[in-house]
Amino acid sequence: MNGVEGFMYPNEIALQWSVxxxxxxxxxxxxxGAFILASLERVFQxxxxxxxxxxxxxxxxxxxLDAPLPLVLHLxxxxxxxxxxFTPHSTSAMAMFGYVYLWYLMAVLVLEIWLDYRxxxxxxxxxxxxxxxxxxxxxxxxxxxxxxxxxxxxxxxxWIITLIGIPSAFMLHGYVGFIFGSIKANPWxxxxxxxxxxxxxxxxxxxxxxxxxxMGLTKLRGYKIDIRCVDTIAMYLFxxxxxxxxxxxxxxxxxxxxxxxxxxxxxFLVHTQLYIPHILIQICLGTLTPLILLFLTxxxxxxxxxxxxxxxxxxxLALVGIFAMRWNVVIGGQLFSKSFLGFTTYKMTxxxxxxxxxxxxxxxxxxxxxxxxxxxxxxxxxxxEHEAIAxx
Amino acid sequence: MSVFKDAGHLFRFxxxxxxxxxxxxVIRGFVVPKTFGQYGHYRGAAIGEVGAHPIKFAGHQTxxxxxxxxxxxxxxxxxxxxxxxxxxxxxxxHADDPxxxxxxxxxxxxxxxxxxxxxxxKPKGFPQVVPADHSNGLPCQTxxxxxxxxxxxxxxx
Numbered sequence: 001m002n003g004v005e006g007f008m009y010p011n012e013i014a015l016q017w018s019v020x021x022x023x024x025x026x027x028x029x030x031x032x033g034a035f036i037l038a039s040l041e042r043v044f045q046x047x048x049x050x051x052x053x054x055x056x057x058x059x060x061x062x063x064x065l066d067a068p069l070p071l072v073l074h075l076x077x078x079x080x081x082x083x084x085x086f087t088p089h090s091t092s093a094m095a096m097f098g099y100v101y102l103w104y105l106m107a108v109l110v111l112e113i114w115l116d117y118r119x120x121x122x123x124x125x126x127x128x129x130x131x132x133x134x135x136x137x138x139x140x141x142x143x144x145x146x147x148x149x150x151x152x153x154x155x156x157x158x159w160i161i162t163l164i165g166i167p168s169a170f171m172l173h174g175y176v177g178f179i180f181g182s183i184k185a186n187p188w189x190x191x192x193x194x195x196x197x198x199x200x201x202x203x204x205x206x207x208x209x210x211x212x213x214x215m216g217l218t219k220l221r222g223y224k225i226d227i228r229c230v231d232t233i234a235m236y237l238f239x240x241x242x243x244x245x246x247x248x249x250x251x252x253x254x255x256x257x258x259x260x261x262x263x264x265x266x267x268f269l270v271h272t273q274l275y276i277p278h279i280l281i282q283i284c285l286g287t288l289t290p291l292i293l294l295f296l297t298x299x300x301x302x303x304x305x306x307x308x309x310x311x312x313x314x315x316x317l318a319l320v321g322i323f324a325m326r327w328n329v330v331i332g333g334q335l336f337s338k339s340f341l342g343f344t345t346y347k348m349t350x351x352x353x354x355x356x357x358x359x360x361x362x363x364x365x366x367x368x369x370x371x372x373x374x375x376x377x378x379x380x381x382x383x384x385e386h387e388a389i390a391x392x
Numbered sequence: 393m394s395v396f397k398d399a400g401h402l403f404r405f406x407x408x409x410x411x412x413x414x415x416x417x418v419i420r421g422f423v424v425p426k427t428f429g430q431y432g433h434y435r436g437a438a439i440g441e442v443g444a445h446p447i448k449f450a451g452h453q454t455x456x457x458x459x460x461x462x463x464x465x466x467x468x469x470x471x472x473x474x475x476x477x478x479x480x481x482x483x484x485x486h487a488d489d490p491x492x493x494x495x496x497x498x499x500x501x502x503x504x505x506x507x508x509x510x511x512x513x514k515p516k517g518f519p520q521v522v523p524a525d526h527s528n529g530l531p532c533q534t535x536x537x538x539x540x541x542x543x544x545x546x547x548x549x
Contacts, residue, residue: 007512086420089433111405118401141408143401150398157402341512 006342015334015346018354020070022330023362025176025198026205026323027067030366032173033206034060035109035165040236042162048232054116054379055217056210061109062370068101070362074354093179104172108165114139115158117377122146135376173202180329187262188333193251200244205322207237208315213370215312221380227304231297234311238294241318245287248325265340273335273343278328286321290314450487452476458490462539469540470519479503479538500532 004013038056040046072078085102089095114121122144125136177198180189211233218225255263270278293314297307331346349355396403430436455476456463466472477483479498486493501523510520519541521527527534535543 009513082423085416086424087428087433106409114405141401141404143404145398145400147398150401153399153402339513 003345004342007339008337008342008344009339012337013344017330017334018074019348019359020074020354022326023359024067024070026326027063028173028176029202029205029322030209031060031064031067032169032202033204034210035169036203037207037210039162039166042159046232048228051226051229052210052214052233055214057109057113058373058377058379059210059213059370061113062373063366064105064109065369066362066366073358093175100172100175104168108161108168112158112161112165115154118154119146119151170199174199185338186333188266191251193247197247197251200240200247201322201325203240204237204244204318207233207240208318211237211311212315225308230308230311234294234297238298241291241294245291262340265336269332269336269343274328274332277324282321282324282328286317286324290317447484448482449477450484454487465537466539469542471539471541500538501529504532
């Protein structure tokens, strides 16, 4: 049979989960990672990353709005999707996603952004004109109280929400890993380490994405990049990347040493079909290279411009590496037969509901959401701008 | 009192949540079928609706009332435990009105291959062949009697 080597059960020949299911954990990972970066400033008092605080929140929201779309497109029947809210099945992790998503969207992100921007929203609702004025008026919920005491309450409540948001971000992405990790029939997925690996890889991708967005947008706006801010972000990125890589290697070494009945089949897969996406792209290009670059920035005294370039390259490669990791988990886990006697292939279609163009569109869409959010709720505070200009 | 005044916007936000939740409950009341959850995580009335469908399968006991000659051949062979309608299809309509509903005989070149095509996943002792090599497209009943497939001297009986 075309694309099949050895013996495959009939239901294994065509892959059920396509590139859109690769995209889904990648996007939710960016959400969780971006939020964790925002929480560094809010809860852990890392003042150096303050310039990215609001941008990180807006990035998390933009990607969260996009997150369910690959699933809806993959499943089809979008009008059936509210049924998971109406008749929830509490014993299914997949079915409970709707509630996890809604909790994270409304109770964490929207509320935190609203509280953080309330002072400006009230001001903009009085200064803007036309339809924008109406939008801001609606966003004030009819309350223009921005007294000092009121803002102090907002600050306190916002802090509590961020505190709740950290485990929520872990839950949002941990559950994605849990779904894969709990599939006991698939040895490539079935591992209790999976949720932890997913959380740390999410943090790597989210932090890298916000760092790149901050650097890119600041450059585009003609302001100077706050080097202290990107140095601090890169430092956190480096440490979290080390944990992520250690966990992934622990999983790999454990599999090699344990060498259970699935090992020969998986080993063959990693040396053939998955050699390029797993060994070359994920491990060499997307993990070791950015780790070496970030390591150099930590131990060698480099000029500012070199550091910035290295951060940009390391961040981009980290994103490539994390996407490759999602690809290798989702696609790789479907390429071998559960009989361990055969392999199939995945050929991505181009212009279909689950093809390459749909995946590209769903990757660009959150950037469009972000552009709208940035226009509506500019994340640059007057203080930041002032400091940046002063630094210039 | 001033705490409530200064936290008024938070109550508005909470009110929005309560409103959304009430709206959710109202929509849920309309869209979730009344019998959902009656017996389990499905619509209870579905059981009655499925039960009301006309019966399609007659059951092998019904077939054996008339086709005693086939039963005699079948019970001594390897297919003794394969029910009639597994190969011949659902035939309750034929059992109800044998004169006007006459079932079409299955094409054994296609039918037998469904179970007996060689595959590594099948138990070693299960008879399996590569149909193209084994019979070159000829119907299996040229040599085998489908009701008792073991080869007899002189071919099918």
